Amino acid sequence: MSNERVQQAAQTLKDLHGGSGPLVLPTVWDAWSARTAAGAGFTALTIGSHPLAESRGAEDGEGQTFAEVLEAVRPIIAAVDVPISVDLEAGYGQEPADLIAGLIDVGGAGLNLEDTVHSEGGRLRTTEEHAAYIGGLRAAADDAGVPIVINGRTDLFGRAGDDKAGVLDEAIARLQALVDAGADTVYPVKIHEDDDLIAAVVGAIAVPVNITAHPAKHTLERLAGLGVGRVTYGPLLQAAVTEHIKELLAGWR
Template identity: 55%
Template sequence: MVSITEKATTLLALHRPGDPVILPTVWDAWSANLAAQAGFAALTVGSHPVADSIGRPDNEGMTFGELLTRVTQITAAVDLPVSVDIESGYGQTPQALIDGLVEVGAVGLNIEDTVHGEGGRLREAQEHADFVGALRRAADAVGVHVVINARTDIFLRQIGDESDRSARAVARLALCAEAGADSLYPVGFHSDEVYRELVEALPLPVNAIADPAAGNRAHLASLGVGRVSFGPLLQANLAARATELLATWR
C-alpha cells in the first residue's frame, strides 16, 4: 500500500501544464476500479455522480458524512491518489473537511465558490481565497499536502458581463493561488481562445472539464491545461448507453 503522503506528492506532481493529468470522475468502487484497470494514475470523486448514485440531489443535497462513506469505499478499492469534490464545503469548517478527507484516504479536493447552503450565493473573491487558505493551513497541520483545486463558477453561472468575465475569473483564482491552491478551475466549456488566455494569465495549472465521449486529450494539452476531469459526464454517457441497452428488452 502506498502511504497517504506519497499519494499526495504523486497527485501534485501529475499536474503538468501541456501534459495534463486525466482524472476520471468516479462515484463508487465499481467506477473507480473501472478507471484504475484502464490505467489512469489518479481519480477524482464527483459530487454530482455520487449524489445521483445514492438518490440525493446535487448541490449539497447529500451530507459530508454520506460523501465520506462513498469515498471510504473507493479508497479501499483502489490504491491510487483520490481527489474529492467537496462542493462549497457542506457547511463544515476547513479543519473538519481536511480531517474527514485524510481519515478516509483522500489526498485532494475541489472547492467551489457557490455556497449552496446559503441560497446559492457566490462567495466574495477574498472570502473564497480565505477559505482556500484555511484549507491549506489545516492540511499542513495534519502533515499531508492535500492538493487543492480551487474552482470558480463565474463562467458556469454566467455571472456579470461577458466582456470582463475572464478577467474577473482570473482575479478570483489568482487570489486562491496566493492563498495556497495547487490548481485552478474556471469551470465551464470554453473556446480555445479563452483557454489560452486563462492558461497564460493564471500562475498555476488550469483544470479543464471534458466530455469523455467527445473530448480529446491531445487538444486540451495543446492549450496548456494541466488537469482534466469529467464532472458528471462519464456517468451520463454510461447512463445513456445503458438506457439504449435496456430499451431493447422492454
C-alpha cells in the same frame, strides 16, 4: 487509513501534476467505476459531487451532509491503489480544519472546493472570502503534515450567461487569489466549449488549470494544445455511460 499512507497518496497526486501534458483524472462515483478507471490504466481519479449524489439518490449542491459524503467515499478510495481527489462542493458548512481532517480520515489525496455556497441560498463567495477558505484548507493540511492537492474552483463563468468574456478579468483575478492562498490547481467551470477563454485563463495562471471534458465529444489533443494542465469529467462521464447503457438495453424492452 493511516496518515503515512495518505501522505504518500497526496504526494503522488501532487507529483503527477505539471507533466508534459494534461493530467487526466476520470471522475468516478462508486467502487465499480473507480476500479474500472484504474483498470484502464489511469494513475489517479476524482470523485465528483454530482455523480456521487446521483449514485446515492441524493441531490447535487450539498444535498448530502459532510458525514454522508465521507461515508460514501471511504469504500471508493479503499477500492483502488491510486490517489483520489474528492469534490467537497463548498465545504458543507465545515471549518477548513474539520474538512481536511475528515478527508484525511477517509484517505483522500486531494479536494475540489467551489465558491457557490449552497447552504446560503447558492450565493457566490467573494474573491477574498473564497481565498481565505482555500488558505484555511492549506494551513490545515500543512498542520496535518499531508500535502493535500487543493483544486480551487470558481463558478463565476457559469453565472455570466452568454457574456462569459465579460467576466474574464474578474475570473482570472479570483483564480489568482486562490493560487496566492495555496491552491495547487484552479478550476474555472463552464468554459470547456470556448477555446479562447480556456487559452486566456491558462495563459494568465501559472498553476495547472482544470477543464471539464466530455469523454466522447472532446479530445485530449485539443485540450493539450490549449495548455490545459488537468482534465476531469464532472458529471459527463456518468452521463455518457448512462446513454450507452440505454442503447444496450433498448432492444430488450
